[in-house]
Amino acid sequence: MKKSVLRKYAVLIATKGINVQKGQEVVINADLDQPEFIKILTEECYKAGAGKVTVEWSYQSLAKIHYRYRSLKTLAKVEEWEKAKYQHAVDVLPCRIYIESEDPDGLKGINRRKMAYAQQKRYPVIKPYRDKIENRDQWCIAAVPGKKWAKKLFPDLSVNQAVEKLWEAILMTSRVDDDPVQAWKNHNEDLRNRCNWLNSLGIEKLHYSSSNGTDLTVGLIRQGRFCGGEETSLQGYTFNPNIPSEECFTSPARGQADGIVYATKPLSYEGQLIENFNIRFEGGKAVEWHAEKNVELLTKMLTMDEGAAYLGECALVPFDSPINNSGILFYNTLFDENAACHLAMGEGFADCIEGFEELGLEKCRELGVNDSMIHVDFMIGSRDLNITATCFDGRQVPVFVNGNWA
Numbered sequence: 001m002k003k004s005v006l007r008k009y010a011v012l013i014a015t016k017g018i019n020v021q022k023g024q025e026v027v028i029n030a031d032l033d034q035p036e037f038i039k040i041l042t043e044e045c046y047k048a049g050a051g052k053v054t055v056e057w058s059y060q061s062l063a064k065i066h067y068r069y070r071s072l073k074t075l076a077k078v079e080e081w082e083k084a085k086y087q088h089a090v091d092v093l094p095c096r097i098y099i100e101s102e103d104p105d106g107l108k109g110i111n112r113r114k115m116a117y118a119q120q121k122r123y124p125v126i127k128p129y130r131d132k133i134e135n136r137d138q139w140c141i142a143a144v145p146g147k148k149w150a151k152k153l154f155p156d157l158s159v160n161q162a163v164e165k166l167w168e169a170i171l172m173t174s175r176v177d178d179d180p181v182q183a184w185k186n187h188n189e190d191l192r193n194r195c196n197w198l199n200s201l202g203i204e205k206l207h208y209s210s211s212n213g214t215d216l217t218v219g220l221i222r223q224g225r226f227c228g229g230e231e232t233s234l235q236g237y238t239f240n241p242n243i244p245s246e247e248c249f250t251s252p253a254r255g256q257a258d259g260i261v262y263a264t265k266p267l268s269y270e271g272q273l274i275e276n277f278n279i280r281f282e283g284g285k286a287v288e289w290h291a292e293k294n295v296e297l298l299t300k301m302l303t304m305d306e307g308a309a310y311l312g313e314c315a316l317v318p319f320d321s322p323i324n325n326s327g328i329l330f331y332n333t334l335f336d337e338n339a340a341c342h343l344a345m346g347e348g349f350a351d352c353i354e355g356f357e358e359l360g361l362e363k364c365r366e367l368g369v370n371d372s373m374i375h376v377d378f379m380i381g382s383r384d385l386n387i388t389a390t391c392f393d394g395r396q397v398p399v400f401v402n403g404n405w406a
Contacts, residue, residue, distance in 0.1 A: 001164060001167040001168075001171075003040070005171065005176065006036075006037055006040055007040055007044065008176055008180055009037075009142075009171060009174065009176045009180070010037070010040045010041040010043075010044040011044050011048075011180075011181070012174070012176060012180040012181060012184065012243065013041060013044075013097060013140055013142050013243060014041065014044040014045045014047075014048045014050075015048055015181060016180075016181055016184045016185075016239075016240050016243075017097065017140030017142060017239065017240050017243055018045075018095040018096070018097060018138045018139065018140045018239050019095075019138055019237055019238055019239045019240075020045055020048045020049055020050045020095050020138070021049060021237060022049035022051075023049065023050075023051040024049070024050055024051060024093075024094065024095055025050070025051060025052045025053075025054070025092055025094035025095070026045045026050045026052070026053045026054070026094060026095045026096075026097065027053075027054050027055075027056060027089075027094045027095070027096050027097070028041065028042065028045075028053065028054070028055045028056070028097045028099065029056050029058065029096070029097065029098045029099065030055060030056075030057060030058070030098075030099040030101070030144075031057070031058055031059060031060070031099070031100075031101045031102055031146060032057055032058075032059050033101040033144060033145065033146035033147065033149075034099075034101060034144040034145065034146075037099075037144050038055055038099065041097070041099070042055060045095075045097075050095075054094075060102060060103060060106035060107055060271055061106075063107065063110070064107060064109070064110050067110050067111050067114050067115055067118075068111065072114060072117055072118070075114060075117070075118035076117060076118045076121035076122060077121075077122075078122050078125040078126065083125070083129075086126065086129035087129065089129065089133060089137075090129055090132045090133055093133065093136055093137045093235070094137070095137065095138045095139065095140075095239075096137065096138075096139040096140075097139070097140050097141075097142070098139070098140070098141045098142075099142055099143065099144055100141065100142070100143040100144075100332060100334055101143060101144045101145060101146035101149060102146060102149065102271060102332075103146060103148035103149055103152065103271070104149060104152055104268045104271070104272075104273055104331035104332065105148075105152070105271065105272060105273065106148065106271040107270055107271025107272055108271065108272050110270075110271070110272075112296065112297065112300055115270065116300050116304065119304065119373065120304065120305065120373070123305070123373040127373070131361055134350065134361055135233060135234050135350060135351050135356070135361075136233055136234045136235060137233060137235075138233055138237055138239035139239065139241055140239060140240060140241055140242070140243060141241065141242050141243070141334055142174070142243045142334075143170050143332065143334055143335070144167075144170070145162075145163045145166035145167050145170065147159050147162075147163060149166065149331070149332070150162035150163045150165065150166040152331055153165075153166060153169075153328060153329070153330065153331065154166070169326055169328055169330075170335075172322070172326065173244045173322050173323045173326060173335065173338075174243050174244045175187060175244065184240065184243075187229060188229040188230040188240070190229075191228035191229035191230075191245075191246075191247075191248060192228070192229060192230070194226075194228065194248050194405070195225070195226040195227060195228050195248050198226040198248060198250075198316075198399070199225050199226055201389055201391050201395075201397055202391045202392045202393060203220050203389040203390070203391055203392075203397075204219065204220060204222075204389075204390050204391060204392045205217055205218060205219045205220060205256070205389070205390045206218050206220065206314060206387055206388070206389055206390075206399070207387065207388045207389075207390070208259075208261065208341075208380065208385065208386075208387050209385070209386050209387075209388075210262070210380075210382050210384055210385045210386070211382075211384050212262045212264070212382060213260060213262050213278070214259075214260065214261045214262050214380060214382075214385070215259045215260055216257065216258070216259035216260060216261045216281065217257070217258050217259055218252045218256065218257045218311065218314055218343075219252060219253040219255075219256025219257070219284075220250060220252055220253055220256075220314075221250075221251065221252070221253045221352075221353065221367055221368045221369070222392065223353050223354050223355070223367055224250050224251060224252075224253075224352050224353055224354070224368075225250065225352055225353070225354050226248045226249065226250045226316075226352075227248070227249060227250065227349070227351065227352055228245070228247055228248040228249060229245060231351065234357060242334060242338070244322070244323065244334075244335065244338055245338055246317045246318070246321045246322070246323065246338040246339075247315040247316065247317045247337070247338060247342075248315070248316045248317075249313050249314065249315035249316070249349075249352070250313070250314055250349075250352045251312060251313055251314075251348030251349045251350075251352040251353075251368075251369045251370065252311050252312075252313070252314050252348070252368075252370075253284075253368035254284055254307075254310050254311075254348070254368050254369070254370040255283055255284035255285070255310070255368070256284050256368075257281040257283075257284045257285075257310075257311050258281055258282060258283070258284075259280070259281060260278055260279070260280040260281070261278065261279055261281075261343065261380050262277075262278045262380065263276070263277050263278065263378050263379060263380060264340065264379050264380055264381060264382050265329060265336050265339070265340070265378075265379040266293075266329070266331060267333070267376070267378045267379075268331050268332055268333060268336075269297060269298075269301055269376060270297070272294055272297055273293065273294065273331065274291050274293065274294045274295075274297055274298050274301075275291065275292055275293040275294065276291060276292035276293065277289060277290060277291035277292070277295070277298055277378075278290055278291075279302075281311075284310055284311070285309045285310055286302050286309040286310075286345070287309075289302060301345065301374065301376055302345060304346075304372070304373055304374050305372055305373050305374075306372075307346060307347065307370050307371050307372030307373075307374075308345060308346050308372050308373070308374050309345070310345070310346075310370045310372070311343055311344065311345060311348075311370065312344045312345065312346045312347045312348035312349070312369075312370045312372065312375055313342075313343060313344035313348060313349065313375070313377065314343055315337065315341060315342045315343070315344070315377070316341055316387070316399065316400065316405075317337070317338055317339065317340050317341050317342065317381060318340075318400075318403065318404040318405055319340050319341075319381050319382065319383055319385070319402075319403030319404055320403070320404050321338065321339055321340065323335055323336075323338050323339040324339040324340055324381075333376075333377050336379055337377040337378075337379060339379065339381070340379050340380070340381020340382070340385075340403070341379070341380055341381035341385060341387070341400070342377045342378060342379045342380055342381065343377070343378060343380055344375055344376060344377040344378070345372075345374065345375075345376050345378070346370065346372035346373070346374035346375045346376055347370060347371060347372045347373070347374065347375040348369040348370040348371070349369065350364035350365070350369055352369070353367060353369060381403060382403060383402065383403045384402055384403060385400060385402075385403050386398070386400060386401055386402065387399045387400035
């Protein structure tokens with residue numbers, strides 16, 4: 001891929017993604033797949049005004065070795081230097097960039113029991129730091145091609161050809177054209193208009209139905225609102241948390257979901273794929289689930305903590321979306337969730353509550369925003385998905401008809 005195009009992408013992430021301000025710190029999390037792009041991105045963050053940029057590298061194969069040889073006690077411990085690092089994030093509020101490129105099957109064979117135990121033990125220590133950062137910082141998730149990810153999508157191409165093909169798909173769906181910054185200004189305005197329409201309805205609950213068997217009703221929070229595209233931190237800085245993004249989303253009311261929903265795309269979770277699964281809800285909680293592949297991993301996900309079995313997000317994405325129209329199944333949630341409507345298990349978003357700035361995190365959770373150590377999106381959109389809103393004033397309003405905006 002031409003460096004001039006990659007630089008446009010880097011500028012987009014630094015300016016519209018995190019919108020780094022003069023003197024702010026930036027932390028970039030990335031795998032080892034595209035060091036040249038990370039170098040470009042780092043430079044563009046500095047050009048945009050960053051005072052300090054730190055890159056934190058990860059490597060799936062190394063993670064598997066750690067989980068194989070470290071004891072449960074060691075894996076579960078949050079070291080003092082880690083606590084100091086989290087406290088630094090609370091004090092400084094660095095902008096965070098997550099660059100995804102992982103192999104969708106890269107953690108296959110990892111010791112799931114060890115991983116779950118470690119995550120569950122570490123979370124109560126990390127959570128207070130996370131809560132203090134919530135909604136205060138700017139962050140952005142974007143992607144670059146990894147070789148194994150590219151070959152998963154394009155197995156008949158050579159490695160170099162597959163990587164180039166995946167670059168093309170990432171840049172196209174991320175609106176990296178002649179002027180990507182302006183393209184995102186226009187896109188944010190479109191998403192904002194759609195959210196304004198949804199919020200004007202006063203929706204009490206949404207009913208999802210599809211010929212695949214989906215028949216689910218989800219209650220919404222009266223004080224809730226739909227958000228999409230550009231967000232604003234409590235510091236007053238706008239940013240785009242996902243590049244790409246096609247969704248208008250809200251956090252549903254905890255305890256108000258009944259029926260069954262069928263996933264329409266595989267879910268890449270912790271470096272492994274869960275395929276052809278469904279979840280049945282009663283009283284808001286997942287009470288039964290099935291999967292043709294990796295049902296044990298699905299069970300682990302839904303039982304990570306008490307909140308993991310409840311919904312944290314309802315997101316509306318037209319079936320006729322740029323990502324879906326690309327014809328590519330990305331095996332990556334950042335892209336696949338923006339190909340069609342999706343739900344998320346686990347943590348909800350406090351900023352989906354009107355006036356959350358004054359209410360605070362705990363009050364938003366009291367109003368019905370779910371709390372959990374996980375937030376996992378799974379895709380439910382299909383060509384014949386219908387979504388009907390029941391409004392607080394009793395009206396029935398079609399929101400989606402045959403997979404697209406009504």
